[in-house]
Every structure is written in C-alpha cells, then in structure tokens.
Amino acid sequence: MTAATAAATATPQRATDLARLRLELQPVTAGLEVPVGLAHAGDGSGRLFVLEKAGRVRVVQDGVLLPAPWLDITDRVGSTSSEQGLLGLAFHPAYAENGLFFINYTDRQGDTVISRFSMAAGEDAGDLPVADAGSEMLVLKLDQPAGNHNGGHLAFGPDGYLYIGTGDGGGAGDQYNNGQNGATLLGAMLRLDVDGGRPYAIPPDNPFVGDPDVRDEIWALGLRNPWRYSFDRLTGDLYIADVGQNVYEEVNLQPAAQAGGQNYGWPIMEAGHCFPADRECDRAGLALPLLEYNHSQGCSITGGYVYRGAQFPELWGAYLFGDYCSGRIWGVAAQPGDKPHVVELAQADIRLSSFGEDEGGELYLLDMARGELFALVVLPR
Numbered sequence: 001m002t003a004a005t006a007a008a009t010a011t012p013q014r015a016t017d018l019a020r021l022r023l024e025l026q027p028v029t030a031g032l033e034v035p036v037g038l039a040h041a042g043d044g045s046g047r048l049f050v051l052e053k054a055g056r057v058r059v060v061q062d063g064v065l066l067p068a069p070w071l072d073i074t075d076r077v078g079s080t081s082s083e084q085g086l087l088g089l090a091f092h093p094a095y096a097e098n099g100l101f102f103i104n105y106t107d108r109q110g111d112t113v114i115s116r117f118s119m120a121a122g123e124d125a126g127d128l129p130v131a132d133a134g135s136e137m138l139v140l141k142l143d144q145p146a147g148n149h150n151g152g153h154l155a156f157g158p159d160g161y162l163y164i165g166t167g168d169g170g171g172a173g174d175q176y177n178n179g180q181n182g183a184t185l186l187g188a189m190l191r192l193d194v195d196g197g198r199p200y201a202i203p204p205d206n207p208f209v210g211d212p213d214v215r216d217e218i219w220a221l222g223l224r225n226p227w228r229y230s231f232d233r234l235t236g237d238l239y240i241a242d243v244g245q246n247v248y249e250e251v252n253l254q255p256a257a258q259a260g261g262q263n264y265g266w267p268i269m270e271a272g273h274c275f276p277a278d279r280e281c282d283r284a285g286l287a288l289p290l291l292e293y294n295h296s297q298g299c300s301i302t303g304g305y306v307y308r309g310a311q312f313p314e315l316w317g318a319y320l321f322g323d324y325c326s327g328r329i330w331g332v333a334a335q336p337g338d339k340p341h342v343v344e345l346a347q348a349d350i351r352l353s354s355f356g357e358d359e360g361g362e363l364y365l366l367d368m369a370r371g372e373l374f375a376l377v378v379l380p381r
C-alpha cells in the first residue's frame with residue numbers, strides 16, 4: 001500500500017498505533033438479500049437501516065432483522081444487474097422532528113433518481129413507524145448512458161446540505177467524457193440545499209456558482225465512481241473513496257476548512273498516476289489522493305468512516321476502508337508530525353459492499369454475497 005499525502009492533514013484526533021490492532025467481524029444478523037448500504041436515523045431509536053439492492057429497506061433492531069420491510073420501492077427500481085438498484089439512503093438531520101429521508105436508486109429506464117420520502121401517518125406510539133412509499137417527491141433525475149458507475153451514496157454534511165456522489169456514466173475509461181465536463185452532473189460530488197427550495201436550492205457558497213462552464217450544483221468534480229464517502233463527525237473532514245479503472249483504487253480527503261471546488265483528476269489521472277499509464281499528463285490544479293492501493297491487493301474500493309465510537313478508544317480517529325473483492329480492511333491514521341500510514345487490520349472472506357455506523361459511531365459492514373451484517377470488533381494482535 002502506498003500513500004500520497006498532498007491532501008493529508010495531520011490532526012491530534014487520530015489514532016497513532018494501528019499496527020498493534022486487528023479487527024474481527026462479529027455477526028449481527030443474516031437473511032438479507034443483496035445488502036448494499038446501511039444508515040441510522042439519528043432519532044435515538046438505535047435502529048439500523050439496511051438497503052437491499054432490489055428496492056427494500058430493512059430494519060435491524062437490537063440485533064434482530066425485522067421481517068417486514070420499512071420501505072419497499074421494488075416497483076420503481078429497475079434492473080439490479082451491473083451496478084444498478086437501490087443504492088443510497090440519508091436521513092434528514094431533523095428526521096426525528098420532520099420524518100424526512102432521501103433515497104438514491106436507478107429506475108426502470110436505468111437512470112438515477114434521488115427522491116425525498118416521509119413517514120406514514122397514523123402510527124400508534126407503540127408501533128414501529130414505517131415509511132410511506134407513496135410520499136415520493138422527485139429531487140433530481142440523471143440520465144445514465146450505461147449500467148455501471150452510478151455512484152449512489154447520499155450523505156448530509158455538517159453544514160446541513162445533501163451531498164450526492166455521481167459516477168462518470170459508466171463504460172470504461174470515461175468513454176462519455178463526463179469526468180472533466182462541468183456541464184454535466186455526472187462524475188461529480190453535488191451539494192444541494194433540500195430545505196431552501198422545492199425540490200432544492202443551490203447553496204450560495206457552492207464553489208462554481210456564477211461559472212458558466214460548471215453547473216451550480218457541483219461541489220467537486222473529476223470522480224470516476226465514488227462508492228461510499230463520509231464526514232468525520234468530529235472534524236467535518238470529507239473522505240471520498242473512488243473506484244479505479246484497471247490499476248489503482250483511491251481515497252480522497254477534503255479537509256473541512258476547504259471550500260469545495262476540487263478536481264480529483266479522473267480521467268486525466270487514475271489515483272495519483274497519469275491515465276492511461278503510457279501517456280504524460282498535466283497535474284496542475286488537480287487534487288492528489290490521500291492514499292491509493294493497486295490491484296494486487298483488491299479490485300474495488302469500499303469507503304468507510306473515521307471511527308468516533310466509544311467501545312474501542314484505541315481505534316478512535318482512524319479512517320477505516322476496505323476492498324469489495326479481496327475483503328481486506330485497512331485503517332489510516334497520522335502519527336504526530338509524520339505522514340499518514342496505512343495498516344491492514346483484517347482480511348475477511350466476504351464481498352464488502354458497504355460500511356455503516358450507528359448513532360454512537362460504532363462501525364458495521366455488509367457482506368453482499370451472503371446477506372450478512374457484521375459489527376467490527378477491535379482486538380490486540
């Protein structure tokens with residue numbers, strides 16, 4: 001594993017001795033059908049919400065998978081082949097008061113749909129509230145030229161805005177020329193104010209507002225297929241895992257103090273390298289990744305979270321991520337005064353589709369192949 005550090009920021013909130021740790025996967029529940037994402041509602045319930053690719057959201061409560069779906073939109077989700085399906089879920093920061101949440105899925109035409117939903121009315125206080133599948137309000141729709149590279153993740157930032165990661169439209173080698181095209185919303189990180197307009201408003205401090213060559217919704221561009229990104233709940237730093245083409249996988253870091261507008265380089269670069277490898281490229285103005293790894297260690301990155309839970313203080317402040325193909329899980333932290341270093345913490349026999357965290361910051365992961373949910377447990381080596 002190599003680490004490029006141009007975008008790195010050493011902070012005192014990071015773990016410093018990962019080499020002494022190893023991770024173990026503790027089974028929580030099974031019986032999920034092709035799980036691809038996990039979220040919590042921030043409502044004090046302790047429930048975990050698991051996305052099934054076909055279009056269902058399932059609830060895990062106190063370690064038990066509830067039998068009935070919390071939300072079922074299988075009638076709207078199209079093909080689940082390739083990288084299509086139900087891909088993202090984000091609860092509004094005021095969900096406990098307003099009952100609003102947002103879903104990202106590919107429809108029956110294969111296009112990306114981001115919609116707002118609300119809770120069903122009339123639930124008794126003692127019943128588990130369920131989502132109202134009929135409450136859908138379209139926020140944004142993106143034409144997708146191919147079935148892969150749909151991105152799909154959704155997350156609210158500490159600023160209260162909704163961040164939407166989009167892929168480059170699919171195919172290979174950015175064949176649709178979207179990665180560096182500011183006129184499209186593909187191949188980018190979008191930032192929307194879903195409270196300021198219907199269906200959304202543009203945050204006035206979005207970095208390209210007023211630029212005729214770049215859409216106002218864009219927060220950053222030059223992404224290939226961001227598969228899971230997250231904000232450090234303490235610092236506000238944004239970590240973006242971007243799936244590579246043939247050779248490299250990467251994690252990009254945008255420190256909270258930066259105001260957006262980054263260009264992460266695709267397809268000029270694959271991670272920190274010119275793309276294709278046999279040509280020279282101009283790296284001026286491009287944001288280099290925090291870290292990268294090559295395909296000798298996996299084939300498709302799955303982004304994770306900075307650990308801010310209470311159970312394992314020795315892990316506190318480390319960013320965890322993994323690889324879908326190899327099942328490897330790594331942590332990265334910064335020694336005071338040193339460059340970030342990456343440590344392999346586990347290699348599991350799973351198809352690692354997603355990490356997730358609960359309200360307290362404890363971490364989980366999903367095995368897409370066997371439909372299992374695991375909690376991450378820290379042990380000494």
